[in-house]
Amino acid sequence: MELGQSNQDVFAETLLELAMQDHNILVVTSDSRGSAKLVPFGQTLPDQIIEVGIAEQNLVGVSAGLASAGKKVFAVSPACFLTTRALEQIKNDVAYSDNPVKIVGISAGVSYGALGSTHHSLHDYAALRTINNIDIVAPADNFETREAVQAAINHPRPIYLRFGKKPMYHLHPLDTKFEIGRALTIHEGHDVTMIATGEPVTRALLAAQILEKEDISCRVISMHTLKPFDTETLLKAARETRAIITVEEHSVCGGLGETCASLLLRHRFCLPFQIVGIPDEYTVTGSQSEIFDHYGISAEGLAQTARQLLQMERQA
Amino acid sequence: MDIRALKLKSVEYRKTILDIIKHGGAGHTAGSLSCTDILNVLYNHVMNISPQNFTDPNRDRYIQSKGHSVEALYTVLADKGFYPREELYTLNRYKSHFIGHPTRKVPGIEQNTGALGHGLSMAVGTAIAGKKDGRSYRVFTLLGDGELAEGSSWEASMTASHYKLDNLVVIIDRNTLQITGRTEEVNSLEPLEDKFEAFGYEVRHVDGNDIAALVEIFGQVPFAKGKPNLIIAHTVKGKGVSFMEDAVKWHHKVPNDAEYQQAIQELNLSAEQVKAAV
Ligand SMILES: Cc1ncc(C[n+]2csc(CCOP(=O)(O)OP(=O)(O)O)c2C)c(N)n1
Ligand SMILES: [Mg+2]
Numbered sequence: 001m002e003l004g005q006s007n008q009d010v011f012a013e014t015l016l017e018l019a020m021q022d023h024n025i026l027v028v029t030s031d032s033r034g035s036a037k038l039v040p041f042g043q044t045l046p047d048q049i050i051e052v053g054i055a056e057q058n059l060v061g062v063s064a065g066l067a068s069a070g071k072k073v074f075a076v077s078p079a080c081f082l083t084t085r086a087l088e089q090i091k092n093d094v095a096y097s098d099n100p101v102k103i104v105g106i107s108a109g110v111s112y113g114a115l116g117s118t119h120h121s122l123h124d125y126a127a128l129r130t131i132n133n134i135d136i137v138a139p140a141d142n143f144e145t146r147e148a149v150q151a152a153i154n155h156p157r158p159i160y161l162r163f164g165k166k167p168m169y170h171l172h173p174l175d176t177k178f179e180i181g182r183a184l185t186i187h188e189g190h191d192v193t194m195i196a197t198g199e200p201v202t203r204a205l206l207a208a209q210i211l212e213k214e215d216i217s218c219r220v221i222s223m224h225t226l227k228p229f230d231t232e233t234l235l236k237a238a239r240e241t242r243a244i245i246t247v248e249e250h251s252v253c254g255g256l257g258e259t260c261a262s263l264l265l266r267h268r269f270c271l272p273f274q275i276v277g278i279p280d281e282y283t284v285t286g287s288q289s290e291i292f293d294h295y296g297i298s299a300e301g302l303a304q305t306a307r308q309l310l311q312m313e314r315q316a
Numbered sequence: 317m318d319i320r321a322l323k324l325k326s327v328e329y330r331k332t333i334l335d336i337i338k339h340g341g342a343g344h345t346a347g348s349l350s351c352t353d354i355l356n357v358l359y360n361h362v363m364n365i366s367p368q369n370f371t372d373p374n375r376d377r378y379i380q381s382k383g384h385s386v387e388a389l390y391t392v393l394a395d396k397g398f399y400p401r402e403e404l405y406t407l408n409r410y411k412s413h414f415i416g417h418p419t420r421k422v423p424g425i426e427q428n429t430g431a432l433g434h435g436l437s438m439a440v441g442t443a444i445a446g447k448k449d450g451r452s453y454r455v456f457t458l459l460g461d462g463e464l465a466e467g468s469s470w471e472a473s474m475t476a477s478h479y480k481l482d483n484l485v486v487i488i489d490r491n492t493l494q495i496t497g498r499t500e501e502v503n504s505l506e507p508l509e510d511k512f513e514a515f516g517y518e519v520r521h522v523d524g525n526d527i528a529a530l531v532e533i534f535g536q537v538p539f540a541k542g543k544p545n546l547i548i549a550h551t552v553k554g555k556g557v558s559f560m561e562d563a564v565k566w567h568h569k570v571p572n573d574a575e576y577q578q579a580i581q582e583l584n585l586s587a588e589q590v591k592a593a594v
Contacts, residue, residue: 031495031502033496034496051496051502053462054433054462054463054465054503055466058465085431114342114409115416116415116416116417116419116430117419117428118417119416119430119431284410285410286409287408290410294410
């Protein structure tokens with residue numbers, strides 16, 4: 001696999017290219033342009049960036065107003081502040097009022113590592129998933145990022161895009177077709193399926209490579225869109241493989257894993273199943289990758305979870 | 317402690333701040349240097365807070381709303397004896413409690429902060445409780461100037477004056493910079509004094525990097541009966557190291573070896589100057 005850029009970098013580059021063609025595209029920032037890699041955007045298109053200072057609630061409200069006047073608005077700030085502090089603005093001013101703002105959460109999940117829990121967003125899928133009229137996309141690699149940003153421009157509904165800080169491996173062949181709401185299978189397999197979203201998708205793929213050497217065939221799905229959810233791809237995995245593991249950079253409560261669990265049960269599937277994410281506890285301190293490893297969001301940790309599920313299935 | 321001893325402490329604190337940020341590989345360098353003298357005077361001259369009295373309900377309270385400048389706070393708390401100085405060198409390490417924003421897992425810290433715009437409300441609550449219980453403690457909180465864009469600061473200010481909290485001392489680290497650039501270019505704050513006065517504070521200005529001036533101004537608290545106290549501390553971001561002073565890029569930058577050496581040399585020199593002065 002080849003290492004690319006951080007998804008945030010690709011987001012900022014793509015947006016600059018698009019905004020140079022379309023002056024109706026605006027970026028709104030809250031002292032966040034540096035972290036969001038939008039300094040070149042501000043320099044190249046100073047008339048297309050609006051700065052509100054360190055005020056995330058204001059950021060989202062202002063963005064809603066701009067969108068209602070026909071602007072294509074990207075409201076960009078660290079995911080942690082944007083989706084907690086400005087949650088009411090997202091719910092009322094954006095989603096409920098149907099102002100199609102593109103809410104962009106940067107340095108998401110535990111990207112900020114040792115800056116601690118104030119800077120982690122482990123609740124955003126759960127919070128936004130329960131709000132009607134906002135779609136949720138967490139790209140895994142540079143390709144998905146570029147496609148998601150392009151698709152967001154004319155997306156008819158409010159949308160939340162979630163990006164991390166680390167350079168990502170390229171996961172897809174260039175001829176892949178990307179569509180919001182349609183998962184991408186990046187590795188075929190028939191014993192076990194890993195459904196992952198965002199940056200951990202790479203780790204799931206590495207786990208599949210470990211398992212392959214042990215003659216365990218592991219399907220890996222990038223579930224980049226959490227809403228609207230690709231139920232069909234989930235149910236197909238439940239029919240065709242014997243166990244399912246979900247992997248997310250989010251609390252194990254209310255995110256990808258619980259979405260899958262509820263859909264599986266509603267469709268009467270009962271199979272070995274595990275949600276891998278950040279448990280409901282005081283999050284261990286350290287860098288993003290130390291936190292991932294600590295909670296088993298690692299190639300070896302995920303491979304071990306797969307072995308255990310298949311063992312359970314054989315014993316049942 | 318006399319002014320000279322406090323000045324020497326500030327130099328030592330600045331050296332430690334740079335040392336642990338360099339060792340930990342990350343930190344909010346310039347903002348920590350900007351508020352070093354304020355923390356020094358608060359903890360060593362003004363507030364009755366020590367490891368011995370930290371569970372005493374009558375102790376003064378300090379809540380650092382600009383939580384990102386935590387390296388300054390960790391350094392001062394180590395010097396106060398809350399934990400051994402060596403622990404500072406676990407900053408940012410796996411499983412260390414010394415992370416990039418204040419947490420109560422570290423002894424001496426009152427509140428977990430780091431998301432801007434929270435400290436003042438918590439300080440207001442603690443000050444109201446002090447009044448209700450007839451306690452003599454005072455509540456100090458330090459805010460960044462960029463942080464003032466958060467509306468919550470102004471909501472809390474209304475509550476502070478409504479409840480006549482003269483036991484509350486709000487300090488603004490007015491270094492005129494935030495991440496993107498000058499506060500006045502990013503999101504203008506001025507006329508700041510008029511705003512605070514309109515919100516019911518008794519306002520004072522001070523050179524926030526002048527130990528003697530800080531000692532003097534804190535000695536005047538409470539400024540007026542029945543009004544919350546607000547100090548606009550005019551500071552220099554990155555204070556004490558020539559190339560970090562007033563330079564926006566040092567907000568969250570770690571010095572390389574050469575920069576570190578030069579910074580320590582400059583600080584050693586200023587310690588010599590303090591010692592030489594009569
Ligand atoms: C709610 C919130 N939004 C954004 C940030 C990111 N952030 C950390 S420090 C900072 C700039 C702070 O500037 P200022 O308040 O002036 O502090 P100082 O200059 O003293 O470092 C920002 C935007 C944050 N920590 N919390
Ligand atoms: Mg400032």
